[in-house]
Every structure is written in structure tokens, then in C-alpha cells.
Amino acid sequence: MKEWMKNVRTVEPYVPGEQPKDANVIKLNTNENPYPPSDKVLNAKLDLEKLRIYPDPEVSALVEELAKYHGLNNDQVFVGVGSDDVLAMAFLTFFNSEKPIFFPDITYSFYDVWADLYRIPYVTKALDDGFNIKPEDYKEANGGVVFPNPNAPTCVYLPIDKVREILDNNRDVVVIVDEAYVDYAPESALSLIDEYDNLLVVRTFSKSRSMAGMRIGYAMGNPELIKALNAVKFSFNSYTMNYSSIVLGVESVRDDAYFKEMIQKVKNTREWFCKELTRLGFSYPETHTNFVFASHKSVPAKAIFEAAKENHIYVRYFNKPRIDNYLRITIGTDEQMKTLVEFLEKFIDNYS
Amino acid sequence: MKEWMKNVRTVEPYVPGEQPKDANVIKLNTNENPYPPSDKVLNAKLDLEKLRIYPDPEVSALVEELAKYHGLNNDQVFVGVGSDDVLAMAFLTFFNSEKPIFFPDITYSFYDVWADLYRIPYVTKALDDGFNIKPEDYKEANGGVVFPNPNAPTCVYLPIDKVREILDNNRDVVVIVDEAYVDYAPESALSLIDEYDNLLVVRTFSKSRSMAGMRIGYAMGNPELIKALNAVKFSFNSYTMNYSSIVLGVESVRDDAYFKEMIQKVKNTREWFCKELTRLGFSYPETHTNFVFASHKSVPAKAIFEAAKENHIYVRYFNKPRIDNYLRITIGTDEQMKTLVEFLEKFIDNYS
Numbered sequence: 001m002k003e004w005m006k007n008v009r010t011v012e013p014y015v016p017g018e019q020p021k022d023a024n025v026i027k028l029n030t031n032e033n034p035y036p037p038s039d040k041v042l043n044a045k046l047d048l049e050k051l052r053i054y055p056d057p058e059v060s061a062l063v064e065e066l067a068k069y070h071g072l073n074n075d076q077v078f079v080g081v082g083s084d085d086v087l088a089m090a091f092l093t094f095f096n097s098e099k100p101i102f103f104p105d106i107t108y109s110f111y112d113v114w115a116d117l118y119r120i121p122y123v124t125k126a127l128d129d130g131f132n133i134k135p136e137d138y139k140e141a142n143g144g145v146v147f148p149n150p151n152a153p154t155c156v157y158l159p160i161d162k163v164r165e166i167l168d169n170n171r172d173v174v175v176i177v178d179e180a181y182v183d184y185a186p187e188s189a190l191s192l193i194d195e196y197d198n199l200l201v202v203r204t205f206s207k208s209r210s211m212a213g214m215r216i217g218y219a220m221g222n223p224e225l226i227k228a229l230n231a232v233k234f235s236f237n238s239y240t241m242n243y244s245s246i247v248l249g250v251e252s253v254r255d256d257a258y259f260k261e262m263i264q265k266v267k268n269t270r271e272w273f274c275k276e277l278t279r280l281g282f283s284y285p286e287t288h289t290n291f292v293f294a295s296h297k298s299v300p301a302k303a304i305f306e307a308a309k310e311n312h313i314y315v316r317y318f319n320k321p322r323i324d325n326y327l328r329i330t331i332g333t334d335e336q337m338k339t340l341v342e343f344l345e346k347f348i349d350n351y352s
Numbered sequence: 353m354k355e356w357m358k359n360v361r362t363v364e365p366y367v368p369g370e371q372p373k374d375a376n377v378i379k380l381n382t383n384e385n386p387y388p389p390s391d392k393v394l395n396a397k398l399d400l401e402k403l404r405i406y407p408d409p410e411v412s413a414l415v416e417e418l419a420k421y422h423g424l425n426n427d428q429v430f431v432g433v434g435s436d437d438v439l440a441m442a443f444l445t446f447f448n449s450e451k452p453i454f455f456p457d458i459t460y461s462f463y464d465v466w467a468d469l470y471r472i473p474y475v476t477k478a479l480d481d482g483f484n485i486k487p488e489d490y491k492e493a494n495g496g497v498v499f500p501n502p503n504a505p506t507c508v509y510l511p512i513d514k515v516r517e518i519l520d521n522n523r524d525v526v527v528i529v530d531e532a533y534v535d536y537a538p539e540s541a542l543s544l545i546d547e548y549d550n551l552l553v554v555r556t557f558s559k560s561r562s563m564a565g566m567r568i569g570y571a572m573g574n575p576e577l578i579k580a581l582n583a584v585k586f587s588f589n590s591y592t593m594n595y596s597s598i599v600l601g602v603e604s605v606r607d608d609a610y611f612k613e614m615i616q617k618v619k620n621t622r623e624w625f626c627k628e629l630t631r632l633g634f635s636y637p638e639t640h641t642n643f644v645f646a647s648h649k650s651v652p653a654k655a656i657f658e659a660a661k662e663n664h665i666y667v668r669y670f671n672k673p674r675i676d677n678y679l680r681i682t683i684g685t686d687e688q689m690k691t692l693v694e695f696l697e698k699f700i701d702n703y704s
Contacts, residue, residue: 004523007449013587036400052389054368057371084589092469228361234365235364
């Protein structure tokens with residue numbers, strides 16, 4: 001080994017879902033929205049001459065728009081390059097205890113990657129057999145808590161009274177609730193940020209807002225949390241949000257009618273698709289996200305995953321303990337889901 | 353202090369130059385390009401419907417374009433959200449020794465911020481009285497070396513044989529040459545990356561490419577360095593470069609004629625402006641950047657800085673040891689520089 005390589009940080013990186021370059025595949029593997037962003041976004045005027053100057057380092061326009069939308073003050077909102085950026089910054093900012101942080105054993109697979117990257121000790125807490133988070137597991141002393149709600153890739157929602165139970169038992173550490181999918185779920189933890197000054201709620205524009213390609217995420221919490229996050233952000237990169245993210249992000253927030261309409265459309269498709277899955281012999285926890293986490297009674301998930309891919313339908317398969325017989329299937333358009341159902345029907349029938 | 357605040361990472365963030373919201377100021381304080389990006393960028397077709405899907409996590413289109421432009425292989429190029437993002441990732445990836453890293457005492461003021469953020473020990477090495485880096489200071493055992501060439505805010509260029517001297521004395525650590533301003537200078541260290549597998553050369557689109565608002569930076573080095581950087585990047589955020597950065601970045605690289613023309617324009621203005629500065633009683637090291645670092649024989653820099661600002665001309669002033677009587681002045685258009693010269697002439701005449 002070369003001498004200089006001894007000081008290289010060695011990490012096991014997160015592996016994102018495949019992004020096939022063939023535009024003809026039915027892409028149900030990374031929980032993107034099947035519908036385009038709002039017309040306000042599509043028709044926004046970008047003045048590219050402005051690219052010669054730096055963007056606003058405070059990202060004021062977007063922070064103000066989001067604060068207004070959620071009924072918060074500007075100093076309660078932090079924005080970043082997708083919720084991954086926001087979460088990575090939050091790990092670096094808040095998880096500096098020698099005690100381990102806690103998160104579920106089956107959850108967003110970036111959490112252990114960030115913990116390893118920043119050398120943060122962690123302990124995972126097993127979900128129950130129905131893939132529910134057990135609040136009683138989060139009572140011991142720890143260095144912080146993070147979980148998605150609804151959880152991914154399990155699609156299971158933790159009712160707000162149980163989120164509150166976790167918060168009540170963790171007043172001395174920062175608790176991060178990662179709400180990437182909350183727009184498809186009954187209730188957000190946002191209503192609790194005034195009551196719990198150690199609660200950070202994280203959101204993304206990549207799912208319900210149809211803007212994965214723009215990389216926008218944000219966090220909401222009390223001003224002290226946001227101030228600490230901003231100090232770390234300004235110690236990393238002053239200008240993370242580029243000109244187009246700021247302009248287009250603002251336009252997205254301004255079209256609430258379209259936003260809600262597209263959420264409802266996905267929910268309607270989800271309802272139909274879940275019934276079809278039942279009919280085909282799949283079981284799945286109740287989903288409160290834009291995807292389903294499903295297992296077939298007789299056909300192995302891996303076989304379905306591979307055959308679907310051969311048929312140009314991409315879903316997500318995790319070769320991991322407890323979930324290696326499940327598929328994570330994004331809710332696409334009605335047409336896409338019909339094509340998938342037809343494929344599944346045929347494949348399951350012929351599988352021996 | 354609240355209990356949860358005890359685990360918050362406390363940092364002293366980098367303070368970027370002011371970004372005044374008033375468009376009528378003459379903005380010579382953050383080394384932006386006075387000219388817009390290439391017409392190829394301005395006329396690029398952005399298909400915003402594509403925002404619903406994630407961007408290419410490998411950023412292949414931009415990596416390939418840059419590799420082709422510089423005559424490298426794709427595995428020798430890493431891209432990020434501005435060179436700050438690239439440098440921050442490089443600090444985290446390569447500077448993990450218990451020995452201190454070395455950088456100049458007067459240099460880009462983000463280096464000590466990143467070192468503090470990541471708890472990397474560091475030692476600064478004093479520039480000589482002409483603000484030159486002294487290669488002999490970089491011979492002792494260390495955990496890595498980083499310096500800008502040309503240096504900022506001093507505008508001084510280190511000839512390539514001296515860069516080589518530093519490299520020859522540092523074969524066992526990673527050496528980062530931060531070439532944000534190299535397009536205005538005689539020679540890049542890029543020609544040395546085949547010879548020195550521990551050399552990382554970092555560039556930005558924010559200065560000579562007129563794209564500060566888009567946040568694009570990149571690093572070039574041998575494939576092992578790039579692979580390590582990518583592993584850390586994929587452990588932080590899979591999708592850092594958004595759709596518009598990728599599309600517009602590629603277009604910029606494709607218009608080399610315009611790029612070179614704008615560099616020459618800035619150099620011509622610089623030549624004229626430097627003569628005017630001499631005439632007005634300023635001294636300054638020879639500049640190989642798009643800015644000048646100047647000190648007046650009798651009028652304090654701070655007084656000029658404040659009066660200029662009152663007159664809607666923004667330059668940069670650093671209240672720091674050794675440089676607190678200097679102004680860093682970006683080269684703007686001929687017209688902007690004439691307005692500045694007229695202001696300076698009057699202000700200096702009337703200063704008592």
C-alpha cells in the first residue's frame with residue numbers, strides 16, 4: 001500500500017437504486033413521482049446571465065417561502081442539497097456524543113453509512129414482526145435518535161402519539177424525524193417542534209414535489225437547532241443551493257393545489273394497486289408512502305425482481321436480513337402499475 | 353445550557369464576501385466574472401419535466417466532458433458542488449493523519465474552517481514578505497499539504513518548479529493544489545498528475561467560467577485518489593449535482609473560444625487597472641488572478657473599503673494580521689474599473 005493511502009478515509013458507500021439510462025424502462029425502483037413538477041416550475045423564467053454571480057448563501061427566498069407555507073418563522077427552516085445533504089449535516093452537527101445513536105434495524109440504509117463516515121457509534125433497534133418501530137426500545141441513554149416516518153423501505157407509519165412517546169423519553173438528545181414520505185401519510189411531527197426544542201423534522205422535494213432532479217431538502221426545528229445546522233453548513237460550503245434550485249424550489253411551494261392533486265392521484269393508484277397485489281397473493285404492511293413493500297406467498301422476491309428487470313420494469317430489492325423476500329415497489333402512473341400487474345400475473349402463474 | 357446542546361458541533365464558520373441584494377452596486381468583492389456565461393449555456397434547453405427523476409449520481413456527462421477537455425480518462429475526474437464542496441470532501445477523505453496538515457498563513461480562509469470542522473490538526477507556514485510560498489517550509493513530516501496556486505487573497509503565483517519542489521518533499525501524503533484562479537496564470541500543476549500519484553488539482557466554474565451561481569467544481573488526479581473521493585461522496589450524498597448543473601456545466605466546457613476570449617478580456621482590464629493603481633500610489637504583488645491585492649502608501653485600506661462601500665462599490669477587506677492594510681479588488685468590466693479609479697482618485701486626494 002502506498003504511504004499516502006494510509007490516511008485515506010475508507011468507507012462503505014451507500015448504493016443508490018439504479019438509474020438506468022434507457023428512458024423506456026418502467027422505473028419503480030427509487031420512489032420518484034410519476035408526474036412532472038408543477039407548471040409554475042416548468043414555466044419559471046431562469047435568467048441564466050445571473051449565473052456569473054454567487055447565489056444567495058442564506059437561500060432567503062426559499063427559506064421564506066417554506067416558512068410561510070408551514071406557518072413558521074424563517075429562523076426555523078434550514079435548506080440543503082436534498083434531504084440526504086440535510087441529514088448528513090444534521091448527523092455531523094448533532095451526533096457528537098460518545099454514547100451510541102439509535103435507529104431501527106430496518107430503515108433508510110444511509111443512516112449507518114453516515115454514522116460510519118463520521119465515526120458516530122450507533123445501535124440499531126429491531127422493528128417488531130409487523131415492521132413497527134417499538135418506542136419502548138428508545139428509552140435507554142443514547143447520543144441521539146433518528147428514524148423515518150413513515151419508515152423506508154417498509155412503508156410503515158408510526159402514529160404521532162408513539163413519536164411523542166419517543167420524544168418524551170429523549171429530551172436530552174436531538175431526535176430527527178425523517179419525513180421524506182409524510183405527504184402520503186396521516187400526520188407530520190411538525191406540530192411538535194414548539195413543544196420539543198430537540199426535535200428536527202426533515203423533508204424532501206424529491207418525492208411528493210416531483211423534483212428529485214433538483215436536489216432540495218429542508219429541516220424544521222427550533223431556532224437553536226437551525227442556527228447550529230447553519231454554522232456547520234457555513235463551515236462546509238457557503239453556497240450549496242444553486243440559482244436554479246432556489247428559483248424553481250420557490251415556484252414549487254407556490255402551487256399547493258397541484259401538489260395536493262398529485263399526492264391524491266398517487267394515493268388513488270396505490271389503493272387500486274394494493275388490492276391487485278392481494279389478489280395476486282402478495283402480503284404487505286399498510287403503506288403510508290408512495291411505495292409498497294411486498295412479499296409473495298410462494299414466489300421469491302429475488303426471482304420477481306430479476307424477471308421484472310428483464311421485462312424492463314425496475315423495482316428495488318434489498319439482499320438484507322429479514323427483508324430479502326420483499327420488493328419495494330414505487331407507485332407509478334395507473335398505466336405503469338397495470339403493466340406491472342400484468343407482468344406479475346403471468347410470471348407468478350408460470351413460476352414453479 | 354440545554355443538555356442536547358452539549359453534543360452540538362461548535363464551529364466558527366467561514367464568512368463569505370457580502371452578496372448585496374441591490375443590483376446597482378459595483379460588486380468587486382467576491383472575484384466573480386463580470387461577463388455572463390457562454391451563449392451555449394444561456395441558450396441551453398432545460399427539460400424541466402426531467403426534474404421528477406434523480407440526476408445521474410455518477411454525473412457521467414460532465415465528468416466525460418471535462419476529461420475530454422483536459423485530455424484525461426474519466427476515472428481521473430471528480431465533480432462537486434463548487435470547489436468548496438470538492439475541497440471539503442478532499443479534506444475529509446485525505447487528511448486523516450495525526451500529524452498536522454500544512455498550508456500558508458495567508459491563504460483561502462476556508463482551510464482552517466474545514467480543518468476545525470473535521471478536527472484535523474494543522475500548522476500554517478508563513479509567506480515571505482512578498483507573499484510568496486516558501487517550498488522549504490513544507491519539508492517536515494506532515495499529514496498533507498494544501499495551497500491555492502495562484503494564492504488568494506494575495507494573487508501571487510508559485511512557479512511550477514516550486515510546486516514540484518513541494519511535491520518532491522511530500523511523496524507520502526496527499527498534496528492539494530487549489531487552482532481556482534489558474535486560468536489567469538501562466539501554468540497549471542495538471543501536467544504533474546501522472547508523475548505524482550498523490551497530487552490532487554482542484555478547479556472551479558465560479559471564476560473564469562462565469563458560473564458561480566451554478567456551483568460546479570472539480571478535482572483531477574490519479575484514479576486511486578478519485579475513487580477514494582467518490583467513496584466519501586457516495587457516503588455523504590449520492591446525488592450532489594442537480595440536473596441543471598450537469599446540463600449547463602457540459603455546455604460551458606464545449607465553448608472554449610468564448611472561455612478563452614473572456615479570460616483575455618479580464619487580463620487586458622487587469623493590465624490597465626494595475627497601471628492606474630501604481631499611478632494612484634498603490635503597491636501590490638504581481639497578480640496572476642482576476643483580482644488585485646493592493647495597499648496604498650498613505651491611505652489605510654479600511655478607510656478606502658468603507659468609503660467605497662458608501663459609494664456603492666464593494667471590494668473585500670480582511671481584518672487579519674499582515675493583510676489588514678490591503679484590499680482585494682476583483683477585476684470587473686473596463687467601465688466598472690474606471691468608476692473605481694475615479695472614486696479612488698478623488699478619495700485619496702481628499703484624504704488627510
